[in-house]
Amino acid sequence: MMAMYGPAAKPGDQARISRVDIKSDRIHLEINGGPVKKQKWYQRIEVGGVGGTAPIAPSDSNANPRGSFVDLVFDHYVPDLTGPELKKLLRPVFDFDAKSPVDAYLETVPPKVKEAIQNHQVLVGMNREMVTYAKGRPPKKVREKEGDVEYEDWIYGEPPQDVDFVRLVGDEVVRVETMKVDGEKIVRTQKEVDLGSKPTVAQNTEAQPRPANAPTLRRPGEDLPNDSPKTLPSGGVAPPPPPTSAPDPGAGPPDRNPPNV
Numbered sequence: 499m500m501a502m503y504g505p506a507a508k509p510g511d512q513a514r515i516s517r518v519d520i521k522s523d524r525i526h527l528e529i530n531g532g533p534v535k536k537q538k539w540y541q542r543i544e545v546g547g548v549g550g551t552a553p554i555a556p557s558d559s560n561a562n563p564r565g566s567f568v569d570l571v572f573d574h575y576v577p578d579l580t581g582p583e584l585k586k587l588l589r590p591v592f593d594f595d596a597k598s599p600v601d602a603y604l605e606t607v608p609p610k611v612k613e614a615i616q617n618h619q620v621l622v623g624m625n626r627e628m629v630t631y632a633k634g635r636p637p638k639k640v641r642e643k644e645g646d647v648e649y650e651d652w653i654y655g656e657p658p659q660d661v662d663f664v665r666l667v668g669d670e671v672v673r674v675e676t677m678k679v680d681g682e683k684i685v686r687t688q689k690e691v692d693l694g695s696k697p698t699v700a701q702n703t704e705a706q707p708r709p710a711n712a713p714t715l716r717r718p719g720e721d722l723p724n725d726s727p728k729t730l731p732s733g734g735v736a737p738p739p740p741p742t743s744a745p746d747p748g749a750g751p752p753d754r755n756p757p758n759v
Contacts, residue, residue, distance in 0.1 A: 513592070515527050515528070515529060516529070516532065516565065517532060520576055521576075524569050524570055525570040525584075526567060527567060527588075528566075530564055530565035530566065532566070532567055533565055533567060570588070600615075603627075604616070608691065608693075610691055611624065614632060614691075615628060615631050615632040618632055619632060620664050620671060622671050622674055622688060622691070623689040624670075624691060625670060625671070629671060634654075638653040639651065639652055647667060649667045649672070650667075651663050652664040652666065661676070661677045662675070673685065674686045
């Protein structure tokens with residue numbers, strides 16, 4: 499089942515106990531629907547005729563089970579247990595004290611941003627992820643272009659309630675406009691939180707010297723065409739190196755551009 503359907507839940511995933519059965523000597527807990535494919539009551543009804551029978555609502559053959567189960571097995575019978583005692587027995591499998599995704603994310607942001615997200619407020623300088631945690635996914639988005647700058651307005655709320663227009667350029671909030679019910683308009687454009695500049699790639703403006711032991715495809719003593727000619731101790735210039743493959747004298751001139759003598 500692991501090879502065919504994959505794991506029911508990976509370490510760190512949020513799981514749901516979808517069913518609990520108390521039997522004679524064990525407590526059976528289904529996780530995420532259990533490992534057995536279940537059918538609705540109407541999927542077991544068939545209609546018969548001259549050509550045979552057919553279900554009125556055929557089940558999807560591709561709908562594989564996605565869950566699993568955990569059994570707590572006791573000696574002869576299930577003892578009386580409280581909720582905390584049951585959690586303690588399940589701790590090798592489940593972590594009931596795990597933080598929600600929002601709580602885990604709030605520990606990674608600055609204190610000012612954390613307070614704003616908890617109060618469902620948007621600050622100028624936030625990024626898209628922070629806005630989503632603070633206000634949720636926007637019900638409406640509008641994309642516009644002003645000059646060479648493309649921006650996106652996320653709109654939250656509808657009259658007769660307050661309406662917030664959050665403008666993002668790239669991944670940063672640059673403007674927050676709030677239209678109050680009484681007609682008051684509040685616009686904020688000054689950066690209220692600084693998340694720090696993004697890391698940039700250092701650009702090399704000066705040519706670095708080539709290491710002496712750098713790898714090369716040149717043969718020993720071979721120079722590139724643009725290399726400066728070597729000067730001999732006597733003051734003359736060394737002749738260029740011979741070609742790597744000399745033509746065969748008996749083979750005749752090549753087909754193209756015969757060599758100069």
